[in-house]
Amino acid sequence: MGLILEYEGKSLFGKYKIPLINSLLVKNAEEAKEASTKLGLPVAVKAQVLSGGRGKRGLIKIAKTPEEVIQHSIDILSMESDGRPVTHLLIEEAADIKQEIFISMVFDSSTLETLVLFSLEGGVNIEDLAKERPEAIDRFRVPFGKVSYGFDFFPALAARGLTGSVKIHIANIIAALVNMMIKEDLQLAEINPLVITNDDKVIALDARVIVDDNAKYRHPERKEYLSEILRYTAAEKDAKENDLSYVDLGGEIGMLSVGAGLGMATADLLAVFGGYPRNFLDVGGGADQVRVENALRIMLMDEGLKSILINAFGGITRLDDIAKGIIAARDKFDKLRTGEIPLIIRLMGTNQKEGVELLKEAGLIAYEEMEPAIEKAVLAAKGGN
Amino acid sequence: MAVLLDKDTKVIVQGITGYQGQFHANLMRDYGTKVVGGVRPGKGGQEIDGFPIFDSVKEAMDATGATASVVFVPARFVRLAAIEAISAGIKLLVIITEGVPVTDTMEIVKLVNEKGIDLIGPNCPGLITPGQAKIGIIPASIVMPGNVAIVSKSGTLTYEVIDQLTRAGMGQSSCVGIGGDPVKGINFIECLRYFQDDPATEKIVMIGEIGGDAEEKAAEFISQHVTKPVVAFIAGKTAKEGKTMGHAGAIVMGNTGTAKGKIEALEKVNVRVAEKISEIPKFLK
Known part of the structure; x- marks a missing residue:
């Protein structure tokens, strides 16, 4: 979802003549002090972060003196929000x-x-x-x-x-x-x-x-x-640039799926078998070889990964394209080539025969049914065979 | 008898010269759908894989008698393609494209509501009447004619369910993927109404997912209007709680939107909710 920062929202508001109070965007305490001189004290020092509840979390403070401006700015800039450091402050005239x-x-x-x-x-x-x-x-x-x-x-x-x-x-x-x-x-x-x-x-x-x-x-x-930068982790950003959707989930199994609905159902089913997804990469409908290869590359950046489950039910997606991407990634990335991260593949749907054939020639097997593949991925993540 | 689509429905493809449009026009025709042509402005009079191409939907409809159109154009052109089809008098409009801006979809839905057109999508796999015809991208290889009707918010998950039903020997009367966008054409309720009235349908499968309140509304509709047995599946039980749409969203939606809330609403009206997809065929027996 496209949440944007306060100052970005306010610049939109300004275009529509919604009355605002004077404010300046700054990146450090020195700039904050200069801004407060221009605006006149007192000012509000406001962290530019995506999550709400800033007041309660100490991310908005009122400064009455230049010293307070500096101190509050240093304090807030040393804090974190949404798992990343605060980098920008909005210095705003205090309202009456x-x-x-x-x-x-x-x-x-x-x-x-x-x-x-x-x-x-x-x-x-x-x-x-x-x-x-x-x-x-x-x-x-x-x-x-x-x-x-x-x-x-x-x-x-x-x-x-x-x-x-x-x-x-x-x-x-x-x-x-x-x-x-x-x-x-x-x-x-x-x-x-x-x-x-x-x-x-x-x-x-x-x-x-x-x-x-x-x-x-x-x-x-x-x-x-x-906010475009703040909204995404490195992996999410990488995924986005490559036309993929990435979600970090914190478990142990990398989950690559075609379509979000099947992805959610796969995650639910992993839980039924006692596993939990590490991350979820949706290559989306109509995925090609390059997208699959990129998806696996991004997934493998995560050190906590124990196994990878590829669950593809091809509708608009052609499974021979998916297979080509899997094979290219397997040949390219050490963790897959050596089997350090076991790859469990399930292919079903459009051009399935062609996809399965390609995998077979490359020495990879594909499940046709979803539940046995999911069970196997959970087992593999726990070090079993 | 079939819901929305049968072997005689004449279909045109908007965006037939694109990678997806061309590929799926062929798959639809292979399955038996009467794909009578396609639209691509500037290429009227030409042919692609034996399909005549027209410059506009109106010309295509006049020349072929088509009553249905399927849209494969890129997201930013969907609004125009849909408005064109609606003004030309199309009866059934299926938008496969994903990533359509919400305001565009709202405008399209408003128009189809005014004109009484059946819109499916956007961001959906389309529909199939097994043994007769399909519009969209549902793989034909997994369906089998029968008496179970399926309606689903999710594309790939629909295939999964159809596949498991077919493996269990339970054929389908109709499968409709309504799409996962918050604003969409026909929803669960309209499909349930069609299925309830369809003599070829004896049982119904409904596949929902977290977000919105369509499943809760469907539960209410089922309790009042649906006498055929319904089995449901809700995806997203383990999904992390999403960021709510600000306070307004949270206040408006209240407790709805979660998998738990949806499952409770459905079970309250005696709909069996499967935990695993593989349970669906069992519950239908």
């Missing part, structure tokens, strides 16, 4: 907050609407609020394709007691987000908190945005996003 508001929206795929959640009780854990006092959350529904205007939301906001320019600003922000969902190919747009300041300005203090990765070609600037 009167009230915190929550706005969040997703597509409702069954009704083809944008579903907006809105509450005047922002800042808190909104999921708890939804359970304890659901009446504190409004839901607005906008049919797909309808352009939203601020005035669409005036009555609902007035019913919550909002008046004057505050009501109008908030309504305009909701409308802008609804329109962005479609124009910018978003899957989630969330502001928590959206704040009302003591002088009745409305400002988006945070931005939590998920973009649709399938629509990336329409938004080429997203290729340059820092």
Whole structure:
């Protein structure tokens, strides 16, 4: 999923005139101090990381003096989030907050609407609020394709007691987000908190945005996003560059499969036989020799791997292409050639005969049924034959 | 009698000159599907492997009487290909392509809903009526005519289930892969309705996976409208809990989306849920 960083989300918001507070992106304490001088103290020092709950984890701090800016920056930059060091900070003017508001929206795929959640009780854990006092959350529904205007939301906001320019600003922000969902190919747009300041300005203090990765070609600037780098481990990045999908799972069996559904079912079945996948590489429908070879190369980078299970049921994928990739990888990579990592292969479906024949000529055997192959992979991972 | 597709359905292939389109046009024809031509703008009037090529869906439909189209074009061209087929008056539209942006699919689904067109996909393997015809990429070698109907969110997992049924001597009346994208054409409920009304179908297999609430909704529909026995399988029981779609997603979906929640919902309405795929044939007996 295409979660992006706060500052990237805010730059999107800026394009749609959603009011923001001044901020600067920095990479070290020295830059942070300079930024705070430009912005004026106090400032918020905010880690640019993908996971939420930054406040509770000490990844957002308020600095009132230049010394505090430096100290907080050093502290936060020495921390980790999502298994990697924090590398970037957003230094932001501190807001003078009167009230915190929550706005969040997703597509409702069954009704083809944008579903907006809105509450005047922002800042808190909104999921708890939804359970304890659901009446504190409004839901607005906008049919797909309808352009939203601020005035669409005036009555609902007035019913919550909002008046004057505050009501109008908030309504305009909701409308802008609804329109962005479609124009910018978003899957989630969330502001928590959206704040009302003591002088009745409305400002988006945070931005939590998920973009649709399938629509990336329409938004080429997203290729340059820092979140693109943060989102993936080295193996995941390698896989992505080679048109593969890689998931790290922490067990002992490398699982290469064609299609995510079969992959999930394979993992479930491994568990039934007492095994657990180390990683999962989906070569996807229509995989060719090069993709299979790359998949095995990436898999083998993981030191904890004990065996590899290739489960391919060819529909759009031709199994002779898969077989060619397996053979090429076996010949190329030591761990496979020497048998250090046992390779268990199951082929079924389109061009199966041709695939099995190729493997046989290369001295490799293929299972036709899934369960015996899975059982064998679990056994092999435990050092059995 | 068959669901959605039979041996007389005339089918065109959008993207017939592509690597996948050409390959699967041939496999569909080999199985007996009436593939009457293909569409590739700029190559109208030519032929490929004996299939006439047309510049537009409208021309192809006028010349051949096709009522169904299968889309193999790359993801970024799917929106246009689908809108073209819908405006030309296609009755059944099958989109095999994966990676279609959500907003494009929403636009397509909205149009098919307005026009009462059956859309299958995107990101799906298509459908097969064993012994008659297939649209899409389900391998013909594993199916066998019979009375079990299958509906599935996952492509490769569908093949696995069909294969195990065939090995157990249980033929199929219809297999429909509805695709795994959150926004899609027909879903479990529409398929279950077709299967319930289909005289050739006596038993139903439903294959779901984690995410969304289609399985929960299907469970509710089964309890009210389906009298034929249903066996289910849910993939993703051991999958790591995914990052939720922010707070809105979590609040809207509540407890739905997990394998546990889906299995409970189905078992509550007396659907047997298999733990292993190999149990499905046993449960159908």
